[in-house]
Amino acid sequence: MQLSREALLRAYRQMKVIREFEERLHVEIMTGEIAGFTHLYCGQEAVAVGVCEHLDHADMIVSTHRGHGHCIAKGCDVKGMMKEIWGSREGICKGKGGSMHIADIDVGMLGANGIVGAGSPIGVGAALSAKIDGNGKVAITFSGDGACNQGTTFEAMNMAVVTKAPCIFLYENNKYSEHTGVSYSVGTNKDIASRAEAFGMKIWRGDGTDFFSVHDTMRDVLEYVRAGNGPAAVEFDTERFFGHFEGDPQRYRGKGELDHIRENRDALKIFRARVTEADLLSGADLDAIDAEVMTLIDEAVAEARLAERPTAADVLTDVYISY
Amino acid sequence: MAQMMYRDAVLQTLFAEMERDENVVVLGEDIVGGMGTAGGPEAIGGIWSTSVGLFDKFGKDRVIDTPISESAIVGAAAGLALAGKRPVAELMFADFIGVSLDQIWNQIGKFRYMFGGKTTCPAVIRMAYGAGFNAAAQHSQSVYALLTAMPGIKVVTPSTPADVKGLLTQAIRDDDPVIFMEHKALYGTMGEVPDGDYAIPFGHARLCRAGQDVTIVTLGLMVGFCEAVADKLATEGIGCDVIDLRTTSPMDEEAILDSVEITGRLVVVDESPPRCSLASDIAGLVTTKAFASLKAPPALVTTPHTPIPFARELESNYLPSPDKIEAAIRQTLAWR
Numbered sequence: 001m002q003l004s005r006e007a008l009l010r011a012y013r014q015m016k017v018i019r020e021f022e023e024r025l026h027v028e029i030m031t032g033e034i035a036g037f038t039h040l041y042c043g044q045e046a047v048a049v050g051v052c053e054h055l056d057h058a059d060m061i062v063s064t065h066r067g068h069g070h071c072i073a074k075g076c077d078v079k080g081m082m083k084e085i086w087g088s089r090e091g092i093c094k095g096k097g098g099s100m101h102i103a104d105i106d107v108g109m110l111g112a113n114g115i116v117g118a119g120s121p122i123g124v125g126a127a128l129s130a131k132i133d134g135n136g137k138v139a140i141t142f143s144g145d146g147a148c149n150q151g152t153t154f155e156a157m158n159m160a161v162v163t164k165a166p167c168i169f170l171y172e173n174n175k176y177s178e179h180t181g182v183s184y185s186v187g188t189n190k191d192i193a194s195r196a197e198a199f200g201m202k203i204w205r206g207d208g209t210d211f212f213s214v215h216d217t218m219r220d221v222l223e224y225v226r227a228g229n230g231p232a233a234v235e236f237d238t239e240r241f242f243g244h245f246e247g248d249p250q251r252y253r254g255k256g257e258l259d260h261i262r263e264n265r266d267a268l269k270i271f272r273a274r275v276t277e278a279d280l281l282s283g284a285d286l287d288a289i290d291a292e293v294m295t296l297i298d299e300a301v302a303e304a305r306l307a308e309r310p311t312a313a314d315v316l317t318d319v320y321i322s323y
Numbered sequence: 324m325a326q327m328m329y330r331d332a333v334l335q336t337l338f339a340e341m342e343r344d345e346n347v348v349v350l351g352e353d354i355v356g357g358m359g360t361a362g363g364p365e366a367i368g369g370i371w372s373t374s375v376g377l378f379d380k381f382g383k384d385r386v387i388d389t390p391i392s393e394s395a396i397v398g399a400a401a402g403l404a405l406a407g408k409r410p411v412a413e414l415m416f417a418d419f420i421g422v423s424l425d426q427i428w429n430q431i432g433k434f435r436y437m438f439g440g441k442t443t444c445p446a447v448i449r450m451a452y453g454a455g456f457n458a459a460a461q462h463s464q465s466v467y468a469l470l471t472a473m474p475g476i477k478v479v480t481p482s483t484p485a486d487v488k489g490l491l492t493q494a495i496r497d498d499d500p501v502i503f504m505e506h507k508a509l510y511g512t513m514g515e516v517p518d519g520d521y522a523i524p525f526g527h528a529r530l531c532r533a534g535q536d537v538t539i540v541t542l543g544l545m546v547g548f549c550e551a552v553a554d555k556l557a558t559e560g561i562g563c564d565v566i567d568l569r570t571t572s573p574m575d576e577e578a579i580l581d582s583v584e585i586t587g588r589l590v591v592v593d594e595s596p597p598r599c600s601l602a603s604d605i606a607g608l609v610t611t612k613a614f615a616s617l618k619a620p621p622a623l624v625t626t627p628h629t630p631i632p633f634a635r636e637l638e639s640n641y642l643p644s645p646d647k648i649e650a651a652i653r654q655t656l657a658w659r
C-alpha cells in the first residue's frame with residue numbers, strides 16, 4: 001500500500017529525530033555531563049518507527065534498556081526525554097528514572113526496562129487488558145536477541161498463546177547481546193522467530209533497516225492480531241551502530257564491520273534512496289526535515305542543560321508510605 | 324604482600340582456586356565475551372574484568388559463557404553443586420537476583436536441611452552490588468539484607484582487596500552456598516593482599532579502627548566512609564570502634580556486643596533501606612543482648628525507604644555519606 005506524502009515525511013522525521021537524539025547523546029556523554037548507563041538505539045530506527053507509525057496512544061508498547069527509539073516513535077516528548085537523561089526534575093520521570101526507565105503511560109509507552117526480559121510478561125498483561133475491553137488494541141513487547149533467552153520471555157509467549165492475548169512479541173535481532181553474538185546465545189541456528197512459532201504463534205520476519213519492510217510487515221501482523229487471532233511474533237534483522245553501552249570497547253566486532261553497516265545498513269540512507277528514486281519525496285524535502293530536526297535536538301540539549309535540578313526533598317516524593 | 328586492585332583480587336582468587344581444584348567451574352553472562360562473534364572469545368572477560376584470561380587457561384567446559392538466563396545460571400550452579408562440582412556463578416548485577424530468586428531461595432538455600440543433611444551445596448553466587456554510578460533503580464541495589472534473611476545461605480561482603488582474596492577463597496572451599504557480594508565502587512580500589520594460600524573464616528568481623536566512645540558497625544563501601552569519619556573524630560579525642568562485618572551471615576555477634584559493652588553507643592551504617600534491614604537487625608541484636616550497656620538509643624544511618632533514584636543530586640542525597648555518619652555519631656554522643 002502506498003503511503004501518503006505526509007505519512008512518508010512523518011516517518012522520516014521520526015527516524016531522523018531518533019538518529020540525531022542518539023548521535024548527540026553519544027557526543028554529550030563523552031563530556032561527562034550525563035550520568036548513568038546509556039544504551040543508544042542508532043541503527044534500529046526503522047524498527048521503532050515502522051512499528052509505531054501504525055499505532056495510536058491506546059495501543060501499548062513495552063520497551064527495553066535500549067528504549068529511546070521506542071519512546072520517541074511512540075510519542076514521548078523529546079525534550080522531556082532529554083531532560084530526563086540529564087537528570088532534571090523537569091524530565092519526563094522527574095529525573096528519577098533516567099535513560100533506562102523512561103515511561104509515559106498516557107501515550108501507551110509502558111516503560112523502558114533495566115531488567116532484560118522483564119517486558120514480555122508485562123506486555124501480556126497489557127494485551128489482556130485490551131482483550132477484556134474488547135477495543136481492538138494491542139500490546140507490543142520489544143525484545144532483543146539476548147532478551148529472547150530469558151525464561152520470562154518463554155513464559156510470556158506461552159501464556160499469551162493460551163490466553164489468546166492480543167500481544168505482539170517483537171524481536172529486534174541486532175546480532176549482539178552485550179559482547180556475545182546471537183549465533184552463540186540462541187540455539188536455533190540464529191533464528192528467534194521460529195522458536196516463537198514453536199510456541200504456537202504465527203510469525204513474520206522483516207528487514208529492520210528498511211522502514212518499508214518493517215511497516216509492510218507490521219500492517220499484516222497488526223491486522224492479524226487486532227482481528228482477535230491471539231498473539232503473534234515478528235523478528236527484524238537490524239544493526240546496532242554504537243557499543244552496547246557508551247564506553248564499550250567493542251572488541252567483538254569484525255574488521256570494518258561498523259563501516260560496512262554504516263554504509264550499507266543505514267535506515268535513513270535506505271529510506272532516502274527509496275523515496276527519492278521512486279520520486280515520492282525530493283532530496284530537498286528530506287534536507288528540510290534534517291535541518292528542522294537538528295534545531296529540535298539543539299534546543300532539547302540547551303533546555304536540558306538549563307532545566308531545574310532535583311533537590312534532596314525530591315528523593316522522598318512519589319512514595320506510598322513515608323517513614 | 325602484593326598491591327592489587329579489588330577486581331584483580333577476585334580474578335586472581337578465581338584463577339588460583341581453579342588451578343588448585345579442577346571441580347571449580349565458573350559460569351555467567353559475558354564472563355568470556357565475544358562468543359559467536361567475529362572478534363572471537365575473550366572480548367571482555369566479564370563486564371567487571373573479573374574473569375579475564377580464565378577461558379584461555381581453563382577452556383570452555385570450566386568457563387561457561389551463558390545466555391541471558393539468570394534463573395538457569397543459578398539453577399545450573401545448584402545442579403553442578405549437587406553433582407559434585409564447585410560452581411562460581413556470576414550475576415552481572417545483584418539486582419538480577421530477582422530473576423533467579425527461586426533457585427537461590429527455595430533450592431540452593433534449602434538442600435542441606437530439607438534433604439535431612441544428606442547433601443551440601445557448595446555453590447558460590449558472585450554479584451556486583453551497590454550504588455554510586457547513577458545506574459538508577461534496577462542496577463544499584465545493596466541486596467544483602469534480603470539474602471541474609473534467607474536461612475541456609477551465607478552472605479559475604481568484602482570491603483578490601485585482601486578480604487576479597489581471603490573470603491572468596493573461603494567461599495569456594497566452603498561446602499555451603501555462599502552469596503559473594505562485590506561492591507561496584509570498590510572494584511578499582513587498591514590494597515595489600517597476602518601472598519600464598521589465604522582464607523578468612525566466615526563470621527569474623529574486622530576491627531578497622533579502635534576507640535572507646537562509640538561502636539560503628541558497617542560493611543562494604545561504607546567501611547571507608549566510617550574509617551574517614553573515625554579518623555576525623557579521633558583528632559577531637561572521640562574514639563570509634565569501626566567494625567567491618569565482612570559476612571552478614573554468619574554474623575559476628577560477639578564482636579558487636581563486646582564493643583558495645585565498652586562504648587555503650589551503637590551506630591549502624593547500612594547502604595540499603597531501613598525496613599527489615601541489616602541496620603534494624605543489628606539494633607535489635609544489641610538492644611536484646613546488650614541493653615544494660617547502652618547509654619543512648621542505637622542510631623541507624625541507612626538510605627530512605629524508596630527505590631534508588633537516577634539523578635546525581637538525588638542519588639547522592641539518597642546514600643549514606645560521611646556527613647550523615649558524622650552527624651549520627653555526634654547525636655548519639657550528645658544523647659541526654
Ligand SMILES: Cc1ncc(C[n+]2csc(CCOP(=O)(O)OP(=O)(O)O)c2C)c(N)n1
Pocket residue numbers: 064065066114115116117143144145146147148174176177178240244352391393415419422
Ligand atoms: C536480567 C538482566 N540480565 C542482564 C542484564 C544486563 N544486560 C543489559 S542489556 C543486555 C544485553 C541485551 O541484549 P539484547 O536483548 O540483544 O538487547 P540489545 O542490547 O541488543 O538491544 C544485558 C546482558 C540486565 N540488564 N538484566
Ligand SMILES: [Mg+2]
Pocket residue numbers: 144145146172173174175176177178
Ligand atoms: Mg541484541
